Amino acid sequence: MKRLHLLCTLLCFLSVSGVDGKMTSGHDDARQARERKERHGKQSPEKTVYLQDYLDLDPSSSEDAAMAIGKAVDECRKIGAERLVLPGGTLNIMPDRASERYEYISNNDPSMKRIAFLLDGIENLTIEGNGTLLMLSGFVSAFSLDACRNITVRDLSIDYSHPFVAEGEVAAAGEGWFEFRFPEKAGAVLDGGILCFRDSCGREYPYLTLLEFDSRRREVAWHAHDYWLGDRCRAEKTEDGNYRIDRGDFGEAVPGNIMVFGAAARLHPAFTLLDCSGFLLENVNIWSCCGMGVIAQCSRDIELRNVKVEPSPGSGRMISASADATHFVNCKGYIRMIDCVFRNQKDDATNIHGLYMAVERVIAPDRLLLKWRNSGQYGVRFIKPGMSMELVDNETMMSYAGIKVKSVEYLNSEYAEVEFTAPLPGNVKENHVVAEDDGYPDVLISGCYIGNNRARGLLLGSRGRTVVEKCTFHTPGAAILLEGDGNYWYEQSGVRDLLIRDNVFDSCMYGNKSWGSACIAVGSGIPSRESSRYHRNVTVENNTFITIDNRIVNLYCVDGFIYRGNEVRESSDYPVCGSASDRIIINDCSNVEID
């Protein structure tokens, strides 16, 4: 077993070094050579670390760069470097010698992670990518930042030699069965009659779901829906090398389309930010990752500029990130996404929200036992002494009291016992929820393309000023959704000032109905809606809606809604659904103005 493992590691190393024939010409450009020469000749004006100094002498080496990256990052920390310069070309990165840390990342899956760029407690550093392609293999994260301040990462691309989803062409479909044709590189095999996907090192890539994508349009197939496959899908191999599986209650699929086997876990986001302040990601491509493209929690002042989450051009892959392109949890300050592309990721383009913990038990007049009830939030220790929080009725989602944390004790990743500075109101009870109420981020999303992905576009839940402008949406579900609930996902929302202007909503809503009731919609889980005004002050102006589904706006529990100056016209590309009377549906709202 151990020897086999060793052999696999070696094989993997050899096989990856030749990925796509992209290997490493021009690892070192003229500017860098000049800079490095200068550095050795005289005192450098900036403290700069060159990754090339830690790599093999041969700049075209196919070595695993992980150990060199670890050493270069250590040096940055040690000398307080201002710049870390990558060499250009392709860097292969394996898990084997990468840094390691257990991470609980909200809305992703916890694990002991191997991480290439593990930056903890680093300040005022710019990572100059120089166009480097980071080609990762297996279960290893690209970047994880913990308690960092003022970090810039720019000019690089992130890809994986083996993707975390499997993509198979629908070869045929019959009564109760599908037949899939996988490319050899997908690594499809049967183990005990169960369909598995393994890379050239034997690493397995578990899956749980199926979703059909239109191979011509390169987007979610018309009205396609998720199918829960489980992790033990029986299959038979046909004589021509295809795999036949039971269709279950999946319904139809179009031969020639691509069926995507969704990753069972979100283990390695491309960029993880934990408790950071000041982060700029610029001119960065995320072609693939295992989980979200960018996930930030308990962080502030984050800007993404010209960040592309999409499949690597020429790869032929349908899927980019295996989950949301971006996601922001309990963040503050500003969140900006400018001139970005979020395409073909396996979930929403963004979700900006806080976390609710549920009251498990009232232990004392000033003390609650709280529980994370969404396992995707386990271990996110956002509650801190001195924090202002809100107490919320999980039936109406309305806040009914402000409280302040005196002390907190985390039992484990599921439970926290919190002592407050004053007695709690008498009506606090089990299943009510609490959330941070201590400053919310201002959000600007401008000039972005968002589409072709699974599910929705922007899930907006910040109570700060939020502006969405000059974007193009082509999402299969709602383009903009106001979520938030305290009974299932436990995500805090409730916008206060949302402006949606000058966008094009181009043929959205081609997916299934569970992904949103309209192009711009409320989807909050509010059991008692009549008196709830969970959201406030939403303005939709000067947008163009090119519709294939007449459901443009569907709101409830909003106080203050303005709809003006928008253009609506029908798409010619798709069949059109629904009647004109579906266009704007408003229930349980106040102060609504529609032109």
Added chain:
Amino acid sequence: MKRLHLLCTLLCFLSVSGVDGKMTSGHDDARQARERKERHGKQSPEKTVYLQDYLDLDPSSSEDAAMAIGKAVDECRKIGAERLVLPGGTLNIMPDRASERYEYISNNDPSMKRIAFLLDGIENLTIEGNGTLLMLSGFVSAFSLDACRNITVRDLSIDYSHPFVAEGEVAAAGEGWFEFRFPEKAGAVLDGGILCFRDSCGREYPYLTLLEFDSRRREVAWHAHDYWLGDRCRAEKTEDGNYRIDRGDFGEAVPGNIMVFGAAARLHPAFTLLDCSGFLLENVNIWSCCGMGVIAQCSRDIELRNVKVEPSPGSGRMISASADATHFVNCKGYIRMIDCVFRNQKDDATNIHGLYMAVERVIAPDRLLLKWRNSGQYGVRFIKPGMSMELVDNETMMSYAGIKVKSVEYLNSEYAEVEFTAPLPGNVKENHVVAEDDGYPDVLISGCYIGNNRARGLLLGSRGRTVVEKCTFHTPGAAILLEGDGNYWYEQSGVRDLLIRDNVFDSCMYGNKSWGSACIAVGSGIPSRESSRYHRNVTVENNTFITIDNRIVNLYCVDGFIYRGNEVRESSDYPVCGSASDRIIINDCSNVEID
């Protein structure tokens, strides 16, 4: 999904509270009541914490005790308690509210663990069990001690409501197939045609291997061997509710015997000791656990007195611990096991050894990149600055140089870069191994019963004085094995002073031949044996060998062996194998005296 999980937790809680009808009469005995009364009446002479004070008021409550245990342990830490008193009766312990920590435990499997009694940095504490049964459910450890000093645990039992192995009766066997009958509580189900075992909460208990046990003798079946089943074993359910599986190359099995599906991972030892000093375990029963009964690493001065690792009486279970009963890695001072029982565990009774790390690369004249090559040792950071180490040729396993650590940097759980205080010898090269050479424990194993388990009895690898006396062995493989190798398991051995006296070896060697070449044997992995004298000074005197296999002693690479005053007679209980000429086999040894 989340709601289902919640429901399961609740169901589990309700179902466990009635386990075996053993629930909790007399949670509080008269002595305790008196003591607690006194404590409130006057200053206690000892700092004592009563767990009952943290449990529900109702002493017969079926509540999950994990949170109360966590609070009581916190209080012990806070006040520097000398005693933690358990209430007697049965305490149910669930994972949900238990403490949490990621642990790398040698020869077990790493994971983020829930732990009932998590003692870190605690000193001079006695946990008085008062006969309490700790009835754990699911994936939660009983005790884990980290950097503790002078801890005693006594008078308690540890069991699990659902075992980590599955036991099925061989109902029938035919051409190429077996049919198993599982009791309902085993939770056998088919998922995608794959045989799975789940408890009443839906938790799955993965397996990997098969091993047959004799249902009448309650021990490993005659010449039975392990069979690698994998974690995806296809099965069919028969009309009478049995499960039929392919036999593969397993061979025969006797209908009526018990087939044990071995646990896929060793996640929750009953007692884990990491970097501890001074531990006494007294009058403790380990009826079940997920991994080893007691595992100590980098610890010193450990005594087990009247510790029983065996199936709970009356449970009908065949297996106790799912792996070794005890295991000691890089320990020092003394290790004593006195009047213990190690019966029906799913692996050896003990293994006392150090760790070898392999040279992956010579980085500089005074610097090595080292790798743990046995994945079971990953993350055991035993190398520390100032430590004396030995450099060992992995072909002969002979030490050829002593070196001293200047600094160590752990890349992750697999690799360490070590700088030494002086240049290394010129012949150091890849695949040589290094180990701590800085004091070895003295070992006393006296008055113990060891048998009926899988594999071997005692694997002895300490270079300190080691005495095995007055024990009774009934092991299916070697009763006493001298192991150690630097190419596969990477376990440091090489005894220097081993005395085996006054023991009864009663009908050992009824298992398969891979479990040892004789009752007392060397099993070290030494590729070049001729010049190697890896072990030294072994004396076997005044023992009784009741043989069913004539292979009594088989040694190689030993310098100094004395065999005197032993009695040999044949067992009448089993068929006898081999000829008298097999009794003592000595190769590549020096200074051998046989009476």
